[in-house]
Amino acid sequence: MMTTMIVTRVSPARVGAVIGRNLGALRSGPSYWVVLVSGFFEPLFYLLSIGVGVGALVGELRVGGRSLPYATFVAPAMLAVAAMSGALAETTYNFFGKMKYQKTFDAILATPVRPFEIALGELSWAMIRGSLYTGMFVIVMVVLGLASPLWALAAFPATMLVGLAFGSIGMAISTLMRGWQDFDLMATGQFALFLFSGTFAPVGDYPAAMQVIIQVTPLYHAVELVRGLAIGDPSWGLLAHAAYLLAMVLGGLLFAARRLERVLCV
């Protein structure tokens, strides 16, 4: 009931206006631009250092009965990480700043725009940013011979789903944050996910208890989905990973919109 009420009121034009505001902010200064674009380099550096550098020490890796060069194993994981961090940067740090300190949302809500439209607008903007990273990263993978062009193309929509999932969760988390100090905690979590979600070593390498924990956390599903496509090894199991991410999108988005309603419209 609540859901239908929230959704039916959505106006694409007003969502577009929220995206437009972010685009405007982008033009405000060169530093935001440079910072935004530079986010792409973080996963690339990891790919080159761990994937290629340490990969030279590892050689081939056996995954699901196939033998892969280590860099080919790491690259899709870094692609998933790029989608995650692009979406999270926008929907946590920036979103929180706009909500709490710049009072941007208070200003927007004084117009006909509703909280759910803000959430959709911010999420779309995060997707644009995330896709910029993942698009560039896919090209790098193909150029370095870490994925075939067709399978890389197939992985791209998957990264968008990953971005949507983390973007929605990011907004939901932002509405719960008390202050900047909570972001340290989030950074801890994000970094732990980054290291242990089957990114640098197959999850099967870890002790059984740890495997269970990892399989509950979101980045694992993102990595598995993107990797399954990027290395050209699709299976029905990928649908389960996709379903997990889809649930994150819906849950995160609805939660964020309701919290925004409560935090901002009082």
Place this chain on the structure above:
Amino acid sequence: MSEQPLIYARGLVKRFGEFTAVDGIDLEVAPGEAFGFLGPNGAGKSSTMRMISCVSLPTAGELRILGMDPSRDGTTIRGRLGVCPQLDNLDPDLSVRENLTTYARYFGIPRAVARRRAEELLDFVQLADRAGSKVEPLSGGMKRRLTIARAMVNDPDIVLLDEPTTGLDPQARHLLWERLFQLKRRGTTLVLTTHYMDEAEQLCDRLVVMDGGRIVAQGSPRSLIETYSTPEVVELRFGDERPADVLGKLDGVGERVDPLPDRLLVYAADGDAATAEVHRRGLTPSSVLVRRSTLEDVFLHLTGRTLVD
């Protein structure tokens, strides 16, 4: 020896690139004096204060603080000054007490002495009950009082206050003035800047009026008013007519008439007599206010502008 001025300046100049903030001023401040710089924003008050507090060196001219040269003995001089800056720069994550003890250590004051000084000063600025609380939640007035206490932690020879009450509400201002007045009674030399004439009148024994980097007048508040203004001022407002249009009809009323955008000021020895003359000429102001002359009038007379815009 006791007659030696604590602050002595001759032809003091401060330039920032092309812009001249302070344009050749002379001053002397004697021990025990409460000395004020009065002027609008941008008059050069803060730049002068920063030179006196030895954090900015003069571009030209001579400056002696406590008989020393800031360019050579800046560190020693700063050790004997107390500075209350225009913007509070307290440590927000430290407690009220820690702000004082930490600052005291910058002067090399032993820990035990610092703690004792902190307690005394917190009593003095009426913050003893907040000693353990953080700085963040304090009101603007409390923060300013804490900054003043901090400025006194090294038992300074001169306390410098840059716009001490700007941005405070009336109650907080009066409490602060009362504390500063107590300081003055103890014989502490105070140097302050302000753009409030009431503040200057309340606190300063002597003041200079600054405008455009220069000193345009100096003396005690009373003598400035006597020299540059009349004992009383009549403020006249006319409903629809513009003050400038009425001006011609007021020739010879009082000693002088100044038109402001919204009202006319008539300077006169006797305000009531001047008001009677206005009415006798057939003028019907919508409001009439007879008041004593203030530094604001002095400033308006000297510069043609009001102090607080």
Place this chain on the structure above:
Amino acid sequence: MAPLTTQVTARSTLAVLERNLTLYRRLWRASVFSSFVLPVLFLVGIGLGVGSHVGAIAGVDYVSWIVPGVLASTAFQLAVGESTYFVLSDFRWVRAYHAMRATPVQPADMVCGWLLYVLFRAEIAVVVFLAVTALFGALRSPWALVTPLVCGLVTLAAAAPTMAFSASIDHDSYFALLFRFVLIPSTLFTGVFFPVEQLPVVVRPLAYLSPLWHGVELERAATLGTTPPWPVAAHLGYLLVFTGAGVAWAVHAFRKRLQD
């Protein structure tokens, strides 16, 4: 006159250190992650996770090989991390340095007081990490005892120029660039996780430029009981020169920012 000045400066430097420690006593919780958890995550995630697929390297297991690297990079990351936001904010928002400027404390005292504080923080993190790695059996030479000293040098070499950078900028978004183009590449490409000899010849000099590489090689020689690629004096000399230049730059930047 000269000895008096020196004495006063030492006293002022310690007063600045004292302020930073007083603040740390209130805020230490926020830094637990970067100081203690992050290095262990690196060690477990890369060392154990990836290491199980790496055979022996330079005659030792992969974990033993990266421990000295992670040790040095812990000091490096902490030094850079601590000298960014905090320094900028003490200029811009807290204005603590402006408050100090009105006292006998001088810019050099502010710089040295902060460096001593970062050094203290780094040494704690390094010693804790060292204790953890001893449990992994990754320390193979008594020379491991000198690693905290080398880490101290890496800390100063990294913190000083970072402070200068922080004192020269007006907006914290520049830190994102510092982290992405200096901190992260330094951690990833200076021999912490794989030997720099694997880097293409053209980019290898960049690794040699980073103080972290010199720290990593010295630490690795110490924990494994081997000889570093350059003479020890050359590595140490580079770190010392880097530190000296960094401190000079930082004092200059502080003085410039506080003047007028």
